[in-house]
Amino acid sequence: MSKKRSAIIASLFLAALFVSVVLFRHFSGNENQRFEAYTKELFRQEVAGSTISLHYTLKNPKSYGIEQAPITFGYCTTDTTAICASAENAIALLHSFDRNRLSKKNRLTYDILENYMVSARALAPYGLYEEPLAPLTGTQAQLPVLLSEYQFYSQSDIDTYLELLTKTPEYFHSILEFEQAKSASGLFMASYSADAIIAECQAFIDMGDQNYLYSSFEERLANAELPDEAKKSYIETNSEHIKNYIFPAYAELKEGLTALRETGKNNNGLCHLPDGRKFYELTVASETGSSRTIPELQQLTQGQMFKDLTDMQKILSPTAEGASVSSDLFKTQGTLLENPDPTAILNDLQDKLTDNFPKPPKVNTEIKYVQKSMEEYLSPAFYMIPAIDNPADNVIYINQGHLPDDLSLFTTLAHEGYPGHLYQTTYYASRKPDLIRNLLNYGGYVEGWATYSEMMSYYYAPVSKEQATLMQKNTSVILGLYALADMGIHYEGWTLLDAVSFFRSYGITDTDTIEKIYDLIIADPANYLKYYIGYVEFLEMKKEALEAWGDDFSQKKFHKAVLDIGPAPFDLVREYALKK
Known part of the structure; x- marks a missing residue:
């Protein structure tokens, strides 16, 4: 994650x-x-x-x-x-x-x-x-998941966890003070972004006794070697702390955001703020790990989209005119897999690594599901990065509310599992990197690799090569549209009407869907870019490796070279990996 x-x-x-x-x-x-x-x-x-x-x-x-x-x-x-x-x-x-x-x-x-x-x-x-608060990726969304996966290796871990729960109000209070400072500086979030987070906080509180922080605690405690009386006491303490610290912290955050929601002076992109365009440029560079300017990234995106659309048109119709996204391809695909069980899919994906990737380390992977009441507020899936000294135990969460068919599950597990995050993380850990490297977050490399893996997985699925190509290119174009919209909104100042016009020019006409995309981009600048730009940077590096290595090029050699470097800005990945 x-x-x-x-x-x-x-x-x-x-x-x-x-x-x-x-x-x-x-x-x-x-x-x-x-x-x-x-x-x-x-x-x-x-x-x-x-x-x-x-x-x-x-x-x-x-x-x-x-x-x-x-x-x-x-x-x-x-x-x-x-x-x-x-x-x-x-x-x-x-x-x-x-x-x-x-x-x-x-x-x-x-x-x-x-x-x-x-x-x-x-x-x-x-x-x-x-912005520490954002739909899907903000603290208010991630913290409960992190708490629910906090492992109890010893009794002291249980004691630490319970004491940590008591710190939630002061932590959330510091976030609220940060938001108040943003408000005083005229930098508070858009009112509709605040509304989304307020609703998320309320939904979390409304779960009450059904909140997964209760059940997950008991599940983790069940494996502890403790007397039943001690377990009972711990369960009671956990219940009290959730009611006395967790829920009040979310309530205070909700009330504080409610009081601030009208103070935002900008409901559009970052470029409408003082120095907002400069901040966006720096954020994009940080999030993507790419040294390209925004205009260069726009050109890179448009070039990749043109290639993808051209490839689609060749398959759909030799005489096709214009460039539009095939919306039929983005509809539910029904049942395509013989065995749609997630563990079976992961095993199948792992087996397909043999020819084109370095051998993966042996690990255990548990599949878990997002609680139904929180499906609306969390990502379609996410991988929990294991401890450095415990890389064999891995967890992937699946959000069934965002996965309409088994092909979506297949490609999502490729993104989160093999050859995506799980493989990338555990393989790099096996290289024994300098410890500090584990703390340096390069989202473009990490999410770009996972997106690159997801795109490859269409060709592993039980569909024809033509169908795989169409669906993969369609998905790539959709992500490219999000990337262009992100840059258009935050760098060029697009309004919602501009965004609607842009998406309609590519055949996407559902205004409600476009508005949701617009709201997500406003709330989390450059988030889509680390996925798409990271993916395209890997494609560009592969072209460069092919040219530099000539007959010595192979998929396995390329993948090993970039995976051995680990998370880093792309200029450094090029410098160190392509010399091989």
Whole structure:
């Protein structure tokens, strides 16, 4: 489950770097030893800044020298001056190492850290432009899932979890204070975005005793080796904490957003805000990992869409005129698979890796389903990234409310499972990367690879090559339209009417659907771009590899090269992977 990189999170990361200056000023040893000690300490400081981050990253923190970490969700900060100062100090510290004396592996880590820090420094002055709350991807949507999957490896984990629940009100209060600061600066979200989050908070509260935070706790507790009386006591405490801390936190957030909903001064794209276009450019660069300008990304998108539409037209009709999306292909496909069981699909997809991908590590994968009452508010599916020291246990959530047929399930499991997120994550973990690499979020690489995998999976499905091509190209074009709309809305200033006109020019005429897309793009700028631009960047790299390697090119060699590098900006992936 990838998280959006933001200046809010980056501020904590950069603050940790600033503290590290004292620790390494007098460290002795060669440059590689110094650098590795620096990244190891940086990892420890950063991962310990949030209990959720620590627990999801490490099963056994003590094995990594982390003991008695504070129990906290972290906080949202509005102090952009401090963020900027931390950023400058972080970069200065990194530059104190002599890159030329580092090993190839350490140079890669250095280069990625430098890119990450420079990006964070550029975004730092725009801290209040960030948004921790958004439909589908915001804190209010992700936190309950993260809590429900918080594993109990020991009794102390149970105690920590229950204490963490008591911290929810203060965490949500810091988010609300952040939103109030945004409002005071004229940067509060669109009223309809606030309405969507308010409705989501209310839906979560309305679940009452049926909320999955009750049932998931009991399920996790069932495996603990504890006396029945102790389990009963823990269940009672969990129930009290949900009622006394979780629900009130959501209620306060809902009430606070209700009070602020009319204070937003902009119901359209970021470019309508002061310096909004610049902030969008920086956000796109950060989210996608692409160094291309917005006009270049628009041109790249249009070029790929033209190719996809041309390929579709060749199959549909040699004499077809114009360019439009085949809406029939996006309707429910019915039943196509002999065995639509998700585990069977995953196994089938894994078997298809043999010829074109490096061998995957052996892991266990559990399929879970989103609670029906929350289907409307969560993504179609998501993969829970396992702890670094426990990569064998993996979980994929499926949202049945967003998967109308078994082909959709098949391609979604390719995105989340094989050869998508699960494979990408566990394969990279098997390479034993520098620990700090696990904390650097490059959404374009991660989601781009998963989208690339999803597109390939159409050709693994039990359909004809022509049908697979049509459906894959159609899906690619749809994503391309979302990407162009994202850039049109936030960079060029499209209104809803502009968006309706744009989509209708491609044969999409359902105004309600277009309005929903518009609202999602407004609430979460550049989110669609990390999927589509990331995907197209992988396609472009494959073309470059084919040209550079000639007869030595193979699918397996290309996939291994880019997967071995791991999450990084695409310029660095090119530099390090295509030299092979």
